[in-house]
Amino acid sequence: xxxxxxxxxxxxxxxxxxxxxxxxYVYKEDRLEKEPPGLIIKLVxxxxxxxxxxxxxxxxxxxxLESAFYENSFAYRALLYFVVVAVSEEGFKYLVLxxxxxxxPEFNCKFDGVVYAVAVSLGFALWENIQYVxxxxxxxxxxxxxxxxxxxxxxxxxxxxxxxLAKRKEVQGRLSDSRLARWFAVIFPALVHGxxxxxxxxETDTGTVAFIVFVVIMFVICFYTVRKLSTEDxxxxxx
Numbered sequence: 001x002x003x004x005x006x007x008x009x010x011x012x013x014x015x016x017x018x019x020x021x022x023x024x025y026v027y028k029e030d031r032l033e034k035e036p037p038g039l040i041i042k043l044v045x046x047x048x049x050x051x052x053x054x055x056x057x058x059x060x061x062x063x064x065l066e067s068a069f070y071e072n073s074f075a076y077r078a079l080l081y082f083v084v085v086a087v088s089e090e091g092f093k094y095l096v097l098x099x100x101x102x103x104x105p106e107f108n109c110k111f112d113g114v115v116y117a118v119a120v121s122l123g124f125a126l127w128e129n130i131q132y133v134x135x136x137x138x139x140x141x142x143x144x145x146x147x148x149x150x151x152x153x154x155x156x157x158x159x160x161x162x163x164x165l166a167k168r169k170e171v172q173g174r175l176s177d178s179r180l181a182r183w184f185a186v187i188f189p190a191l192v193h194g195x196x197x198x199x200x201x202x203e204t205d206t207g208t209v210a211f212i213v214f215v216v217i218m219f220v221i222c223f224y225t226v227r228k229l230s231t232e233d234x235x236x237x238x239x
Contacts, residue, residue, distance in 0.1 A: 016130070018129075018149040018150070019122040019126040020122075020126075022118070022149065022150060022153045023040070023119060023153075026114065027040065027115060029230040030109075030112070030115050032109045032233050032235065033112075035106055039101070039104065039116075042100060043097070043101065043119040043123065044120070044122065045123060046097075046120060047120035047121060047122065047123025047124040049096065049123075050093050050124055051124050051128050054091075054124075058085060061084030062080065065079055065080055077198060081197040081198040081201070082191070082194030083194075085197055086190040086193040087186075089124065090155060090186055090193055091190070093117070093120050093124055093189075094186045097116055097159070102167070108235055109164075109235055109236065110164040110168050110233055110236065111229050111233040113161065113167060114161060114164060114229055115160070116160060117159040117160030117163050118153055118160060119156075120156065121153060121156030124152060125149045125153070128148075129148065129149055147200075147215060151193075151196055151215070154192070154221075158188045158189040158192060158222070159186070165181045166179075166182045166185060167236060168236050169181055192218065196218070199211045
């Protein structure tokens with residue numbers, strides 16, 4: 001019994017550590033003004049809660065698709081990954097991100113949007129990862145540690161870049177630009193998320209190569225984006 005409990009503890013650690021490591025990396029890149037740990041923890045928890053919300057809409061969406069399309073058809077797979085899954089997950093991440101940070105007085109720098117969005121995304125990935133690892137074992141933890149968890153972090157970077165810009169535009173009084181940036185904060189990560197899932201489920205040799213290339217390019221772009229946004233960070237009211 002003790003051995004079984006220890007095994008599960010190790011699996012949970014294997015699921016959690018990649019998310020924590022990536023969150024620490026992004027947190028350390030926040031050069032102007034560090035965010036309160038309590039706020040970051042709250043956003044991580046809210047991100048974990050958003051997995052439940054997304055699972056509900058995904059179940060409903062899959063039921064609708066199964067009644068309208070053949071399961072292996074292009075239309076089914078495209079709608080499943082780009083709309084049902086990507087829009088559900090990124091949409092609920094954005095919802096809890098907005099509720100948990102938009103009016104917070106600590107949100108006073110553009111890069112803060114990246115830190116907050118990555119915290120939410122990794123909270124989502126962390127809880128999702130725990131569920132997968134407990135169900136499928138340590139090998140799943142290793143695979144997801146280098147694919148799915150960093151993938152959610154990248155989606156968070158894309159969301160956070162636009163989210164921080166949206167806040168800056170609002171502070172400047174450019175409300176229409178702020179609304180447009182908030183739309184992009186959902187649309188862009190959803191498109192990349194949908195492409196990630198669609199390519200990942202193409203179980204052919206060509207599909208595997210395409211997925212590896214896609215993931216490498218996505219990681220390079222997102223790490224570059226984090227460095228660039230961190231270096232160019234400004235206070236929201238700074239010209």
